[in-house]
Amino acid sequence: xxxxxxxxxxxxxxxxxxxxxxxxxxxxxxxxxxxxxxxxxxxxxxxxxxxxxxxxxxxxxxxxxxxxxxxxxxxxxxxxxxxxxxxxxxxxxxxxxxxxxxxxxxxxxxxxxxxxxxxxxxxxxxxxxxxxxxxxxxxxxxxxxxxxxxxxxxxxxxxxxxxxxxxxxxxxxxxxxxxxxxxxxxxxxxxxxxxxxxxxxxxxxxxxxxxxxxxxxxxxxxxxxxxxxxxxxxxxxxxxxxxxxxxxxxxxxxxxxxxxxxxxxxxxxxxxxxxxxxxxxxxxxxxxxxxxxxxxxxxxxxxxxxxxxxxxxxxxxxxxxxxxxxxxxxxxxxxxxxxxxxxxxxxxxxxxxxxxxxxxxxxxxxxxxxxxxxxxxxxxxxxxxxxxxxxxxxxxxxxxxxxxxxxxxxxxxxxxxxxxxxxxxxxxxxxxxxxxxxxxxxxxxxxxxxxxxxxxxxxxxxxxxxxxxxxxxxxxxxxxxxxxxxxxxxxxxxxxxxxxxxxxxxxxxxx
Numbered sequence: 001x002x003x004x005x006x007x008x009x010x011x012x013x014x015x016x017x018x019x020x021x022x023x024x025x026x027x028x029x030x031x032x033x034x035x036x037x038x039x040x041x042x043x044x045x046x047x048x049x050x051x052x053x054x055x056x057x058x059x060x061x062x063x064x065x066x067x068x069x070x071x072x073x074x075x076x077x078x079x080x081x082x083x084x085x086x087x088x089x090x091x092x093x094x095x096x097x098x099x100x101x102x103x104x105x106x107x108x109x110x111x112x113x114x115x116x117x118x119x120x121x122x123x124x125x126x127x128x129x130x131x132x133x134x135x136x137x138x139x140x141x142x143x144x145x146x147x148x149x150x151x152x153x154x155x156x157x158x159x160x161x162x163x164x165x166x167x168x169x170x171x172x173x174x175x176x177x178x179x180x181x182x183x184x185x186x187x188x189x190x191x192x193x194x195x196x197x198x199x200x201x202x203x204x205x206x207x208x209x210x211x212x213x214x215x216x217x218x219x220x221x222x223x224x225x226x227x228x229x230x231x232x233x234x235x236x237x238x239x240x241x242x243x244x245x246x247x248x249x250x251x252x253x254x255x256x257x258x259x260x261x262x263x264x265x266x267x268x269x270x271x272x273x274x275x276x277x278x279x280x281x282x283x284x285x286x287x288x289x290x291x292x293x294x295x296x297x298x299x300x301x302x303x304x305x306x307x308x309x310x311x312x313x314x315x316x317x318x319x320x321x322x323x324x325x326x327x328x329x330x331x332x333x334x335x336x337x338x339x340x341x342x343x344x345x346x347x348x349x350x351x352x353x354x355x356x357x358x359x360x361x362x363x364x365x366x367x368x369x370x371x372x373x374x375x376x377x378x379x380x381x382x383x384x385x386x387x388x389x390x391x392x393x394x395x396x397x398x399x400x401x402x403x404x405x406x407x408x409x410x411x412x413x414x415x416x417x418x419x420x421x422x423x424x425x426x427x428x429x430x431x432x433x434x435x436x437x438x439x440x441x442x443x444x445x446x447x448x449x450x451x452x453x454x455x456x457x458x459x460x461x462x463x464x465x466x467x468x469x470x471x472x473x474x475x476x477x478x479x480x481x482x483x484x485x486x487x488x489x490x491x492x493x494x495x496x497x498x499x500x501x502x503x504x505x506x507x508x509x510x511x
Contacts, residue, residue: 010168010198010199011071012034012035012036012037013168014034017032020057027050028057029050029224031067035200035217039194039217040214041200043203044240046443049244050223052172058170059081060079060081060082090170091170094172097157099145100145104140104142104145105124105128108156109128136189137159168199172204173206174205179503180470180499181504208443212233220240244444254455256454263326266325267287268287271308273310273319281304281486285488291460291462293479294477294478296465296466296481296494301468303484304486308466311323313344325340338367340431348439353420359405361387361389361391361394364422365386368389369386387405393426397419399418400418401415413441414446430462431462433464436468438450463476478494490502490505
């Protein structure tokens with residue numbers, strides 16, 4: 001840190017003919033990128049397109065096999081993240097890098113390479129206050145990081161880079177943990193800073209709205225190669241999709257149909273649950289999901305949504321209340337999942353819904369391996385039949401894999417999701433429980449997965465959707481609920497509310 005927090009000119013950055021291979025995999029192939037000084041630039045592409053590899057080469061985590069990084073037109077030798085930081089290049093990652101047990105002020109001071117062994121906190125506090133006064137947004141310096149909201153933590157991560165005089169900012173999906181209002185605030189303020197020439201921003205994003213609203217320019221990668229660039233304001237969404245997906249294009253979204261009324265399917269009656277320390281994480285939740293309906297639960301992570309999904313999937317003990325399906329008591333066991341035709345897509349499926357080292361076909365068979373035709377009358381398994389059924393569903397659900405025999409951990413995130421959907425939606429579904437199904441996935445995977453969820457709803461399934469993505473909630477849900485501090489604090493038909501109103505409740509403004 002320089003200590004005086006002057007505002008240097010925002011740098012330009014280029015990668016020139018950059019290539020990087022991992023064994024036989026060509027992750028980057030002759031990629032050139034130019035981010036102009038004082039611009040807000042979007043880096044787009046499907047999962048596996050090379051975006052992360054490119055920014056890791058810029059940051060010095062990887063060494064490119066060929067090509068250069070130019071900073072303000074001069075070659076920059078970046079052999080490590082320390083070199084990048086010294087050149088004023090910093091990155092905000094998808095996952096927070098803050099120390100939870102320290103205050104915001106302490107996190108800022110210890111991030112400096114020249115932090116003293118004995119800190120004069122009176123002097124440091126004066127300098128931090130002066131720094132905050134010059135920033136477009138601020139956080140509570142005395143607050144312990146563990147007490148900050150996700151939005152405040154994201155702001156602190158950005159402030160940390162500015163505190164260290166890093167003026168080329170790389171943001172990796174920066175709004176995934178923010179409320180819509182927080183996302184617009186942070187991106188808008190960063191855009192203002194860029195246009196004043198204080199910073200240059202390169203943002204990896206999967207959200208078209210953010211790109212069109214806040215970015216000046218864009219670059220698209222596809223399968224490790226440059227696929228296009230231009231003005232973010234001038235390009236159409238269909239042209240962006242074409243660059244990212246190629247000739248195949250996106251499948252059209254599923255049309256919402258009028259499902260035949262069959263009455264309530266899933267009912268939660270005053271459900272409550274606690275964590276390991278006895279703190280109430282789900283409190284008196286009552287909610288009905290009708291057949292042929294999607295009820296979307298919005299909310300910032302950590303407000304009880306994950307605990308609610310765990311209750312419904314049998315991973316957490318119910319303290320009080322009852323779950324009923326079509327009027328009958330439902331206990332979340334494997335036998336009852338089968339009997340009541342309850343299926344699910346949990347968040348982070350590679351961790352929560354599959355066995356990583358087992359094959360794609362074997363993972364797809366988890367719900368049916370002990371039934372015909374996978375097993376005979378004596379319960380003996382048929383590996384050939386399991387493999388054949390897996391191959392059929394891989395084709396039907398557009399799972400991209402080298403073989404049904406490939407370990408599922410070798411698939412991209414979107415294809416793991418598709419494989420789990422193939423398992424969960426291949427039979428008759430009466431209740432579908434879905435949690436953050438598209439988090440961090442590319443546009444093609446998002447389109448496919450949302451289409452499958454809507455088609456399940458159209459066939460008469462009762463769908464409970466938990467998502468931190470309001471765009472997803474409004475695209476899919478018939479009714480929208482908000483969960484805050486373990487409670488349902490808002491519920492309305494999607495046609496009778498809007499993102500501003502829902503966003504207020506997500507942010508805890510219930511009055």
